[in-house]
Amino acid sequence: MRVVDSFNLYRLLFCMQFHGVGARCLNIRAGMEIPDNKPLKFALQYIHGIGRARAAQILSELNMSNKLAMDLTRREVVALDDVLSKYVIGRDLAGLVDRDIKRMKDIQCYRGIRHVDNLPCRGQRTSTNARTRKGSQRVAVAASKKLKK
Structure with missing residues (x-):
């Protein structure tokens, strides 16, 4: 052996x-x-x-x-x-980012409110883009036309 x-x-x-x-x-x-x-x-x-x-x-x-x-x-x-070992990487980094986001939510700053509402928080436009953050829930326009008849 x-x-x-x-x-x-x-x-x-x-x-x-x-x-x-x-x-x-x-x-x-x-x-x-x-x-x-x-x-x-x-x-x-x-x-x-x-x-x-x-x-x-x-x-x-x-x-x-x-x-x-x-x-x-x-x-x-x-x-x-x-x-x-000199760098903050891996799980330590993920925990640090989570704590930072939680702190922003707790103090109700602008970025924290955007995180709570699940919207982009770095100045991106939301009227046409931000489908990743907002989700793809779209309101059907055809349903409102049927009600008018």
């Missing part, structure tokens, strides 16, 4: 299969997974709060080339985890 070190065993635990197609993920921090088969620049963007610019900044901070996430060594994973 071959002895498997704990790091590779840890990686194998996060290997899942859906209908014969394997999806492997590398677990960076608690609850944050990035796909193994993508370059690191794009794999980091799967974490909530990291976009293109932040991913490029993290890679330049680590002086790391844009290689596949599965090719990372233990040291590189630990260094990546240390750099990611």
Whole structure:
């Protein structure tokens, strides 16, 4: 029987299969997974709060080339985890945004009222657009014509 070190065993635990197609993920921090088969620049963007610019900044901070996430060594994973711990990302960021929106609703500011009414709160027009925020409930005009007869 071959002895498997704990790091590779840890990686194998996060290997899942859906209908014969394997999806492997590398677990960076608690609850944050990035796909193994993508370059690191794009794999980091799967974490909530990291976009293109932040991913490029993290890679330049680590002086790391844009290689596949599965090719990372233990040291590189630990260094990546240390750099990611400096940023507010993932569930922490989502909780922070939720608290900010709740505070705006509580103090009844303009943006808070717009959030409560489920309308856009950054100055967008609502007479013709904002279908995503307002929903697609449309009033039938033909019903009012029938009543007039």
